[in-house]
Amino acid sequence: MEDRYGGTLQLEKHATALTQETLNLLENGSASSRIRPELYTVAAAFSNSAVWAAVDGRRPREAEQHLNRTVTLAGLSGGPATEFRVWGHASILHKQQGRRADALAATERSRAVVARRDPFHVSLALARIGISHAERGDVRKARLYLDNAQKAFDRADRNTRRPAWIGFYDQAELDHLAMIAHLRMGNHPEAESHAHRGLPGLRPDFERNRALVYANLAVAQLGQGDLEPAVSTARGIPSELAGHGRVHKILGDFTKRITELAPRSRETHDWKTHYKAVAA
Numbered sequence: 001m002e003d004r005y006g007g008t009l010q011l012e013k014h015a016t017a018l019t020q021e022t023l024n025l026l027e028n029g030s031a032s033s034r035i036r037p038e039l040y041t042v043a044a045a046f047s048n049s050a051v052w053a054a055v056d057g058r059r060p061r062e063a064e065q066h067l068n069r070t071v072t073l074a075g076l077s078g079g080p081a082t083e084f085r086v087w088g089h090a091s092i093l094h095k096q097q098g099r100r101a102d103a104l105a106a107t108e109r110s111r112a113v114v115a116r117r118d119p120f121h122v123s124l125a126l127a128r129i130g131i132s133h134a135e136r137g138d139v140r141k142a143r144l145y146l147d148n149a150q151k152a153f154d155r156a157d158r159n160t161r162r163p164a165w166i167g168f169y170d171q172a173e174l175d176h177l178a179m180i181a182h183l184r185m186g187n188h189p190e191a192e193s194h195a196h197r198g199l200p201g202l203r204p205d206f207e208r209n210r211a212l213v214y215a216n217l218a219v220a221q222l223g224q225g226d227l228e229p230a231v232s233t234a235r236g237i238p239s240e241l242a243g244h245g246r247v248h249k250i251l252g253d254f255t256k257r258i259t260e261l262a263p264r265s266r267e268t269h270d271w272k273t274h275y276k277a278v279a280a
């Protein structure tokens with residue numbers, strides 16, 4: 001559901017119900033001391049999914065409520081991968097809230113949890129730290145962390161068994177994160193280059209992620225003054241995803257920028273007509 005539609009309210013409620021079901025097993029069952037941490041890991045995983053559904057759907061108040069519960073469950077699970085995931089989600093939520101310092105601190109905390117364990121997890125953390133530095137205007141550090149993220153990814157053993165939730169992270173996603181960082185730095189040609197590099201490797205079932213890449217690609221093309229390709233790219237996003245949380249936010253910014261750049265152009269008129277129809 002998340003791969004295809006993103007963080008819907010339905011998914012958030014479903015994950016919350018499963019979290020409570022797992023906690024009921026802990027409260028009313030007779031699990032041994034060996035099994036209890038495993039159940040907390042399961043509860044934290046479901047609660048993490050609720051956090052992400054709310055973050056992805058841009059429902060920050062609900063995300064914060066889920067996050068507070070998830071931090072406790074992740075701590076009780078004792079699992080580094082679980083804690084890594086929750087701090088990664090916390091970082092993205094804090095960015096949406098405009099709390100850049102907290103976002104960077106959360107991402108650095110996620111990196112510290114897995115620093116000596118798995119370069120695959122480390123790569124994801126480094127890429128996210130790179131975006132945080134890009135948003136703070138530190139181009140040198142942003143590029144350094146993106147380069148190190150690629151190096152860590154190249155070192156990672158693809159055959160290592162990892163939690164199912166991190167299955168989204170691959171070279172295509174790393175290129176997507178690099179694209180976002182370069183957009184934040186105003187480097188639109190390099191952002192577009194990462195988009196074209198990553199798109200062929202994007203899994204076909206990752207429909208929401210594909211919509212995000214195309215939305216960001218449209219922004220990168222517009223940043224270079226290429227109105228016609230930018231509008232063509234944006235129009236290619238399926239209507240059922242154009243109104244989704246993060247995709248909707250990017251396309252809203254795209255609409256504002258193209259209106260400022262060329263308010264009387266045919267491309268702007270065509271795009272605003274299309275966007276009004278699909279994002280209503």
